[in-house]
Amino acid sequence: MNCNVPTDIVFSFTGFQQRGGRTDDHADGWGIAFFEGRGCRLYVDSASAADSPVAQLVRSYPIRSLNVIAHIRKATRGPVALENTHPFMRELWGRYWIFAHNGTLDRFEARSQGRFRPVGSTDSEAAFCDLLNALWQRFGDTEPSGADLGGAVREWANRMAALGSFNFLLSNGAQLFSHCATRLSYVVRQAPFTRVRLADADIDVDFSAVTTPADRVAVIATVPLTTNEEWTSIEPGQLLVFEDGEPRVVG
C-alpha cells in the first residue's frame, strides 16, 4: 500500500491474511512492514498468517502508514524459518529499505560477500542484498535523486528478471517500487470513494465514511483483494513506482 495520507491497512490485511493458509496455500510464514515517519515497524512470523497471533494484532491495532509491504510465503528456496521470512529490512543512506519477492530466481547465484549480506538462505534476501550492494557501488556516499534511483532499480530489475521469476515490492519509505514478472495488479482509491467488498472474507467497508476527498490510496497485490473494484494488471516486465498513491512507469 502507498498513500498520500497515513492510512491503516486493516481492511486489506483482513483479506490478505486469509490467503496465508486459508483461502490460499502461502502458509510458510508471513510478514508486514509499516513505515512511520522515518521509522519502520517490521513484524515477521514463521507461523501462517491465518493462525498467527501477530496477524491478529495487526488486524486489531490500526497502524497508520504511507507505505506498507506485506508478504505471505510459500517456501521454494530456504526452509521455513524466521530468517527466511519476508519482508527483509536493511539501512542505506540513513533510511530503512524494505523488500518482498514472489517467485523463484532459478539462475541467480547469491554471493555471501560485500557490504550487505543475507542472514537467511532465500534467493529473495540475497537478491535484495545484491540490489543494495549495486546501489552503494553506483552512488557511494550520496543518496541519489528519485529519478536516478528509479533508473538504477530499473536496470537491476532487468538483470534479475533474466534469472527467474521476479515479482517484487521495494520501499525506502518515500517511494514504493513494484516490479511485475508474472502477476501483479493494483487499484487506486480516491474520491468519490465507494463501498468495497473483500474477495477472501465476507466483509465490506464504505470508504466514503472513513476518508477525506483529498485522500489517495494505492493497493498493489498479486491477485486483486476486492471483487467490486477495477484493478489494473501491471504488464510483465513493467516496473512502477508509487508515490503519494500515484503510479508512474519507470524506464
Place this chain on the structure above:
Amino acid sequence: MNCNVPTDIVFSFTGFQQRGGRTDDHADGWGIAFFEGRGCRLYVDSASAADSPVAQLVRSYPIRSLNVIAHIRKATRGPVALENTHPFMRELWGRYWIFAHNGTLDRFEARSQGRFRPVGSTDSEAAFCDLLNALWQRFGDTEPSGADLGGAVREWANRMAALGSFNFLLSNGAQLFSHCATRLSYVVRQAPFTRVRLADADIDVDFSAVTTPADRVAVIATVPLTTNEEWTSIEPGQLLVFEDGEPRVVG
C-alpha cells in the same frame, strides 16, 4: 536475557513493562528484540510499554529465544518517534545486531557519513552505527572470532564511555554484551530453581516447574526485576559478555 536453551521472557517482561509508564517514568516508547535462530523479531512502539497493544501481545505470546534485548525509553536526545525507539537493528557479516542504550552521550559528535548511518536523531543509534563502522573498518570482510570481537567492543566502549553515560546491551544472536556506566545488574537462574517474585507486579512463578536441570538463564536489568533473588551489580566501567547464560568479564 541470555540463555542456554530457548526461553520465553513473559515473566520478566511483565515486570519490566510496568516500568514503562506505571512503576517508573520511562514512557517515551519501548521495544524488544528476540533472536530466533539467525532471524530476529523486533517490536518497537512509540507508545508507552504500559499501554502498548504490542506489549500485550508479547505478554500473551510466549516467544522462545536465546537472546532478548528490551528497552523502555525516557527521551533525552531526539523526540518521541518510532525511528528513535530502541532497540536498533542492523546487519553485519550476515548477522543481525541489536543495540539498546541507557544514558546520554553528552560529548559524542555523531557523524552522518559512513556505511552505517542513523535513521533517527538519537545519540544512541548514532553510537551503535559508530560501533558497526569501527568493526567493519577493523575486520573488513571477515567476521572476527569471539575473542577478537570482545576486544574490539571493549576498546570502543572505553572510548564512548569517556563521552557520557553509556550503559548498553548489544547482541549478535550468539553473544550478549552488557556495559555498565552507572547502573546495571544481573541474575543467573539455574538448578535448583526456586519460586521468584516480581518487584513491579503482584506476580510470582515457580521456575522449578517450568525448567529442566540443565537450563541456565541470565537476566540483566538496570534495576533488579525480582525481590527474592541475589542480583549482582556490574561494576561501573565493566563490560560483560553473556553466552549460554554465563557471564564473563571482557578485557
